[in-house]
Amino acid sequence: MTAKTGSQAPAIRVQGLVKQYGAVRAVDGIDFEVPAGTVTGLLGGNGAGKTTTIAMLLGLVLPSLGRIEIFGVDAVADRYRVLPSMNFESPYVEMPLRLTVRQNLTVYGRLYGVADLKARIAELAGDLELGEILDRPTGKLSAGQKTRVSLAKALINAPRILLLDEPTASLDPDTADWVRSHLERYRTAKGATILLASHNMSEVERLCTDVVMMKAGRIVGRGSPEALIRQYGRTNMEEVFLDMARGRRREAAE
Numbered sequence: 001m002t003a004k005t006g007s008q009a010p011a012i013r014v015q016g017l018v019k020q021y022g023a024v025r026a027v028d029g030i031d032f033e034v035p036a037g038t039v040t041g042l043l044g045g046n047g048a049g050k051t052t053t054i055a056m057l058l059g060l061v062l063p064s065l066g067r068i069e070i071f072g073v074d075a076v077a078d079r080y081r082v083l084p085s086m087n088f089e090s091p092y093v094e095m096p097l098r099l100t101v102r103q104n105l106t107v108y109g110r111l112y113g114v115a116d117l118k119a120r121i122a123e124l125a126g127d128l129e130l131g132e133i134l135d136r137p138t139g140k141l142s143a144g145q146k147t148r149v150s151l152a153k154a155l156i157n158a159p160r161i162l163l164l165d166e167p168t169a170s171l172d173p174d175t176a177d178w179v180r181s182h183l184e185r186y187r188t189a190k191g192a193t194i195l196l197a198s199h200n201m202s203e204v205e206r207l208c209t210d211v212v213m214m215k216a217g218r219i220v221g222r223g224s225p226e227a228l229i230r231q232y233g234r235t236n237m238e239e240v241f242l243d244m245a246r247g248r249r250r251e252a253a254e
């Protein structure tokens with residue numbers, strides 16, 4: 001077998017991926033690819049296996065079976081080779097609350113070995129409007145401010161692959177829109193690849209070129225939002241999601 005590596009390979013390739021927790025098969029043999037420079041949505045109801053999949057991609061959870069490649073490199077065997085090119089954001093993962101924003105960004109920047117960290121933090125503070133909160137404790141910020149800080153943390157190493165777990169959950173529509181615009185700008189400017197777990201279907205329609213739908217640990221649908229909407233004979237992804245979640249599968253229109 002001739003595995004593609006480097007720029008020819010997909011940013012993410014998952015083959016036969018399984019995660020078993022005791023009697024629970026959280027991820028049940030999934031295969032998908034995310035082409036470099038695209039945004040893929042990872043959708044599914046609560047407990048579908050999205051977070052477990054992202055945790056395996058990040059090397060936080062070991063797969064029970066299967067293979068993960070990041071730009072053609074075996075991410076399980078060669079974790080420390082692939083992790084510097086990745087980062088992650090989720091509102092459900094708190095940073096140390098007593099540290100100031102600057103201290104947190106410094107800690108994460110050192111973990112990633114970011115060169116000229118002061119300049120990188122200043123650049124992110126400008127981009128993400130963090131100037132006034134850089135020296136405040138992270139635990140004293142509003143949800144919107146915390147989101148901007150966790151985006152800064154996620155971008156500290158200028159990742160080629162960004163994994164996002166519900167990045168706009170609990171944000172007001174204006175702040176959520178700001179976050180989406182920032183993600184789009186980052187992707188366009190850097191050619192970055194984004195895998196986005198989201199329950200917000202208008203967000204998915206706006207950002208995603210492709211969608212992977214999961215249910216009970218398996219992939220039950222995949223394609224561009226437009227293709228899935230057409231295939232299901234629906235007018236938007238919200239309706240497609242409900243059809244898939246409730247098992248109302250339509251055959252593709254021939």
Ligand SMILES: Nc1ncnc2c1ncn2[C@@H]1O[C@H](COP(=O)(O)OP(=O)(O)OP(=O)(O)O)[C@@H](O)[C@H]1O
Nearest residue numbers: 021024025026044045046047048049050051052053
């Ligand atoms: N550490 C764990 N130990 C045991 N079971 C787990 C563990 N983590 C997840 N699970 C189970 O695996 C399944 C998938 O969970 P996961 O968190 O990946 O789903 P999800 O799609 O991210 O859901 P949500 O949208 O609610 O965040 C669930 O049944 C969950 O209870």
